[in-house]
Every structure is written in structure tokens, then in C-alpha cells.
Amino acid sequence: MSAPSSLPANTRPSTSSATRGVNRVTNQSPPTFADLGVAAEIVDALTELGITHTFAIQELTLPLALDGTDLIGQARTGMGKTYGFGVPLLDRVFDDAAVPELDGTPRALVVVPTRELAVQVGDDLAAAARNTPITVTTIYGGRPYEEQIHALESGVDVVVGTPGRLLDLHNRGSLLLDKVAVLVLDEADEMLDLGFLPDIEALIRALTAPHQTMLFSATMPGPILTLARSFMDRPVHIRAEDPGENATHESTDQVIFQSHRMDKKAVVTRILQARDRGRTIIFTRTKRTAAELAEDLGQLGFPVGAVHGDMRQPERQRSLDAFRRGEIEILVATDVAARGIDVDDVTHVINYQTPDDPMSYVHRIGRTGRAGHSGTAVTLVGYDEVMKWRLINDELGLDLPEPPQWFSSSPELNEALDIPESATDSVGPARKVLGGRSRPR
Known part of the structure; x- marks a missing residue:
């Protein structure tokens, strides 16, 4: 499912103020920093x-x-x-x-x-x-x-x-x-x-x-x-947008479906083998889930790191730095990392668990489709998370109150995310997880 259309790429945005301001929409190329008088x-x-x-x-x-x-x-x-x-x-x-x-x-x-x-x-x-x-x-x-x-x-x-x-x-x-x-x-x-x-x-x-x-x-x-x-x-x-536009990027393709909690790991394993997948962030709601999922993916041969609140700050920073440098291509994180990852070429974001509120959803999927790049945001809605999803859907106007039910074996999953039929249950020998030395209680 694609998000509703948002601000066209060649449209300059508007400015509004309760006290002072200017409304402006043009098709001119953006100025340089030098043009605006920066030192x-x-x-x-x-x-x-x-x-x-x-x-x-x-x-x-x-x-x-x-x-x-x-x-x-x-x-x-x-x-x-x-x-x-x-x-x-x-x-x-x-x-x-x-x-x-x-x-x-x-x-x-x-x-x-x-x-x-x-x-x-x-x-x-x-x-x-x-x-x-x-x-x-x-x-x-x-x-x-x-x-x-x-x-x-x-x-x-x-x-x-x-x-x-x-x-x-x-x-x-x-x-x-x-x-x-x-x-x-x-x-x-x-x-x-x-x-x-x-x-x-x-x-x-x-x-x-x-x-x-x-x-x-x-x-x-x-x-x-x-x-x-x-x-x-x-x-x-x-x-820097039309106040009536949707809160999510038009450059991000949103794929949302219901997924049974016992099948979610297998679904993620398939998604991580999608064609043209690059750097990927997987968001979980809890620290335990983040640690466990990172360890599971490492066992399946994926280069992965973890970032969650039970890790010491130097450990979290090492995982983030390795992700930025491309030493690992998958980061499993709680929302603690949602606003601290500045990497422009994240191709996929996966919501392993449905976010708690609409703004968490916006900030999570905002990690992809950045700075002129396109991206894909996948949300796995657990059967017990449908009501939570409906609140997000209604607030953001996504027009999908009842996501379809897909499994790791569903052809719709492969088609929506361009997953090859050759995708397997693992991709190689087990790897050490960066930041995964211990699991939180």
C-alpha cells in the first residue's frame, strides 16, 4: 500500500504564522546557502x-x-x-x-x-x-x-x-x-x-x-x-509543507499487513532478502524483543546490531556508528533510536511491533525516504494490535483500517516487497550481534 500523495517534489512549500509570515508556492530551484548570505x-x-x-x-x-x-x-x-x-x-x-x-x-x-x-x-x-x-x-x-x-x-x-x-x-x-x-x-x-x-x-x-x-x-x-x-x-x-498534507513522506512506500506473532520472525527473514534492500532499521516496542530479534537474526547469518535502553551508552553508540559506516546493514532498535539515526540511505524500515501512537509511527518510518531518496516502510500488525493500528490509521488518514492477513509463505508478501522465490530461512552461518552480548530482563 502506498501512502496518500504528499508534497510534489517540484513544489516549494508555504510559510504560515499566527503573528507574522509569508505564504509562498513556486516552482523555482532551491537557493544555495551562499545565495542566502551564509558565511x-x-x-x-x-x-x-x-x-x-x-x-x-x-x-x-x-x-x-x-x-x-x-x-x-x-x-x-x-x-x-x-x-x-x-x-x-x-x-x-x-x-x-x-x-x-x-x-x-x-x-x-x-x-x-x-x-x-x-x-x-x-x-x-x-x-x-x-x-x-x-x-x-x-x-x-x-x-x-x-x-x-x-x-x-x-x-x-x-x-x-x-x-x-x-x-x-x-x-x-x-x-x-x-x-x-x-x-x-x-x-x-x-x-x-x-x-x-x-x-x-x-x-x-x-x-x-x-x-x-x-x-x-x-x-x-x-x-x-x-x-x-x-x-x-x-x-x-x-x-515547510502544506498544512493539509499527510504527515508521511510521498517518497516512502508503506506496506501494512496483519502478521501472526509466531510468524513475524519468518516474515522479517523474507523481507530482509528483498531485492535492492540496503540499510534497514527494525523497530520493536520493547527492549527484550529488540535483543531477542537481533540475536535470532544473527543466528540466521544476517549482519545485525542492536540499540535499546538496557545497553550502556558506549555500546549503543558503537552499534549506531557501525550502522552509519556500513559495517552492519541491519539495526534492531527500540524507539530510543528513532530520532537519533541520521543516515540518508536507509532503504527499509520494519515495524516489527505496531507503534504506540501516530507520531511514533511517523518518526519511525521517517528514517527512510530521506533527503530525496525513496524508501519502504513495512508494518507488521499483530492480531492483538489491530485496534492500536486503527488509531494510527485514522489519525494519519492512511485508509487501511483492516490490513490484509499475510504470512511468510503468502505470495502477496513476495509481490509487495519484491522478494525472490529463492529466499530461504537463513542466509549463512551465525554471526555475532553487535551490542548483543546479553539480553535484558
Whole structure:
């Protein structure tokens, strides 16, 4: 089943705001970062990364963000939000007369909900800042305090981190926030869901200097907008899409069917042998299932790694890094990884268990079909998960309230996912699972 049509590839999106804004739809080619006035040092660094032209959210946000305007930026997962706020943040810290000269105390603070996303955003900003004197430090829980305190004491200009650890280090006196001129809240809806609101409010109160605030997320529920407007100065709300369009990518082919829980492993084994399958992320709902499925696939000869909450942070990071480098091509993960994997060429996402809510579904399948690539998202709806699926279906308008029942032997499965008849129950000798030394209780 294909998703309902979303924004055509040659259509430039609209901008809307409750206070200020511009509506615009054109067929022009996207501008480059240089066209929008970004500092040459940052443009050169992006060019070295193969990035020259802007995505829609970047094109719309940069002119305002470079001018210091408060922004609420909304775009689907995988459509360039990180550099939508990251490039103007670095540009202003580097070369804006309104930002105090660098002296080793933070000029910008980026708050994100998860460790994995912190690492991704920190790496992206450091890469874009490589030709400038700006130093970027990433702060999150699960790492020794000493190394993070040492980094802060050595001098840092941009701090990326998770709310709890950031607040803890501020309360200890190690993280100074009195000169922060740019604040970014990334994936704000996720932080609200995870209960970080009190920490975020405490961090905001610590920002005593005048500062620009940018809030970015793939979804923007009412409580987030209410919260944002309570501490932002006349923010412009930018949607890099038509507000009436579907929440999922048109570049992602969605295949949804009912699957008996005793047959799901066999179904996944078949899917992993589909023609043209590349990097693949398999999402599970529980840590135990993630660990067990990764071990089972390793026994069947698949190169696989695991990422779940019972693994230590260094182990999780090793699995993610190996996946990014292509050393393993399959990652079995809980939702802890859904917003922290920045790999543009994931060809398949498999929902081994139905997500708990529509936005989890959107963020999971947003790991494929990114940055101009096409992708396939497969959802295995257990017989006991049909009601949960119907809620997702109704919210997202997917028009499939009763998915068909398929088995690992169903010809419809092979046809829908281009699985060859030669697919077997295993693909080779057992392999060691990266991150799979032990299974959680």
C-alpha cells in the first residue's frame, strides 16, 4: 500500500504564522546557502560535505534566523531541520555583531530529547563549523561528569545536550548560561512527552542575556505552541509543507499487513532478502524483543546490531556508528533510536511491533525516504494490535483500517516487497550481534 500523495517534489512549500509570515508556492530551484548570505567559511564546510542547495525548511528559515528572529520551525523527519537551525546558529555565533565576542563560555545552547540525537546534532554542527574557530561540545547522561566538566572548563562556544544533564551541570556551576545568545529546542514534542518540561523551563530561566529562540520539530501539537509563545518573542511559525498534507513522506512506500506473532520472525527473514534492500532499521516496542530479534537474526547469518535502553551508552553508540559506516546493514532498535539515526540511505524500515501512537509511527518510518531518496516502510500488525493500528490509521488518514492477513509463505508478501522465490530461512552461518552480548530482563 502506498501512502496518500504528499508534497510534489517540484513544489516549494508555504510559510504560515499566527503573528507574522509569508505564504509562498513556486516552482523555482532551491537557493544555495551562499545565495542566502551564509558565511563563506560555513558554506565551504558544507560544500566539502556535499551540501550546497537548501531543503525547504532551510530556505524558509535561514533569512529570518540569520536576522535573529524567533522561529517555530516545522518539517517532516529527514527534511533538513538540523541545518535549518544549525547553520544560522553557527553563522550568528561566528559573525554577528549582536552576539558578544567568543570568550570560551557558551554563546548557543541546543536542547534535544535523547542521547543519540545529541550526538547526531553535535557532529553535524561541528562538521559545519570546521572552518571557523567555533568549538562544539555535546553533553548528555550516561557519560562521566569529569570529561564533560573538563570540556566546558577548556572553553566551548556551542553546547548541544539533553535537558537533565545540562541542568545538572548548570546547577553545579560548570555550565555557564548567562551569555547564551541563541537557544534551540529540537524535537520539542518529544521532550514534552518524555516529561522534560520542568528542566527546560529551568534552563530557560537561566538564560539571563537577550537571546534568540528557535523551536523545531516534525510535529507541533497545541501544548507545544502554547508553551513556545510563553517564552518566545513574536515567533514566526514556519511549516515547510502544506498544512493539509499527510504527515508521511510521498517518497516512502508503506506496506501494512496483519502478521501472526509466531510468524513475524519468518516474515522479517523474507523481507530482509528483498531485492535492492540496503540499510534497514527494525523497530520493536520493547527492549527484550529488540535483543531477542537481533540475536535470532544473527543466528540466521544476517549482519545485525542492536540499540535499546538496557545497553550502556558506549555500546549503543558503537552499534549506531557501525550502522552509519556500513559495517552492519541491519539495526534492531527500540524507539530510543528513532530520532537519533541520521543516515540518508536507509532503504527499509520494519515495524516489527505496531507503534504506540501516530507520531511514533511517523518518526519511525521517517528514517527512510530521506533527503530525496525513496524508501519502504513495512508494518507488521499483530492480531492483538489491530485496534492500536486503527488509531494510527485514522489519525494519519492512511485508509487501511483492516490490513490484509499475510504470512511468510503468502505470495502477496513476495509481490509487495519484491522478494525472490529463492529466499530461504537463513542466509549463512551465525554471526555475532553487535551490542548483543546479553539480553535484558
